[in-house]
Amino acid sequence: MYTQALNVKDEPTAAGDPVLEARFQAHVDAELKIEPNDWMPEGYRKTLTRQISQHAHSEIVGMLPEGNWITRAPTLRRKAALLAKVQDEGGHGLYLYSAAETLGTSREQMFEQLLSGKAKYSSIFNYPTLTWADIGAIGWLVDGAAIMNQIPLCRCSYGPYARAMIRICKEESFHQRQGYEIMMTLARGTPEQKAMAQDALNRWWWPSVMMFGPSDTESQHSDQTMRWKIKRFSNDDLRQKFIDATVPQGHFIGLEFPDKDLKFNQETQHWDFGEIDWTEFKRVIAGDGPCNKQRMKQRRAAHDNGRWVREAALAYAEKRRNREAAAKIAAE
């Protein structure tokens, strides 16, 4: 679900072959796709590998805050839906790892980068899911923000990434709708339930708005990725689009946004909003959010506890191969 524009500098473009580079750029400018074995500038490969693998890590880490509520979902319907959603996130992670692998980095290397803390993932998953309403807020806001970010990526110049994103976007819309339905049900329930929905919105609104990454005035890496047609819209444009779409949805179910500066601007036809706390964003990205340590601990434990399964599957496959080979010899 969740790509995030992280504030990382462009990879320096090593002085490559100007003829190949010009041909590559012309290909991209003509809206043609770049495929795995095509020639590409090293910077393009590095930027995409980083972006796609971080996106994959976000999907995988994103299973944790929601998985936290599977056993405590209020009804069987909600439980089945949440289970399916978390399973989808796992699937999305796998599509994305596959896409990143086509650029020449192995899955094991990417896991290692995540587990050692070298690779980043979306800051949003370092916030805790304290109540059931948080599951509604995540689906509605976090997946909503992710969809805004991801739709333009379906047209990304790199073929495998674009194809993975098309699949992901198709599956994502159920996620947002199930989240909004949870919020709507709570907002129309008892006063306590409505308060729970409001509290979840209060806590998730700003982190969701931050998912679009630093403001364009701060962001250092938009130009090159735009030229390469990896990115199509600026962080601020996407953020505004998200706010414009989401605010009326919240008002429709009688909830208030935790931003006293939020008001509709008749002139621009957009919602004006208050100042974003970028120090919080930077802190969470840097590893000091409410749940960073817990998330990484859980991921490492899952990886370590799964080691015997990976080893056993390999040993079993080898045993079967040996047996088949022996049977073949015996038959001759």
Place this chain on the structure above:
Amino acid sequence: MTEQKTEPHWPLWEVFIRSKNGLSHRHAGSLHATDATMALQAARDVYTRRGEGHSIWVVPSNAITASDPTDKDVMFEPSESKIYRHPTFYDIPDEVGHM
């Protein structure tokens, strides 16, 4: 994470799926699995969660021989210059009707 580096990799498989409306198998993506049985099961979970398919093929990725993109011109240019392979190349009077 030192043992990460020594842990052997699972082989890569390409997944092809025949969609419900009877089309040919089409490349859906790839995955890692230790053998063909496991690759099929994983392909079902990863690529057909919403009834996308009726039939799955899995092929070890290293069993695929691909044309080289740098030879693209040599490979495919000959077919582009032979316009007489298309029906519109031939002039047939309108009176003959649809052919």
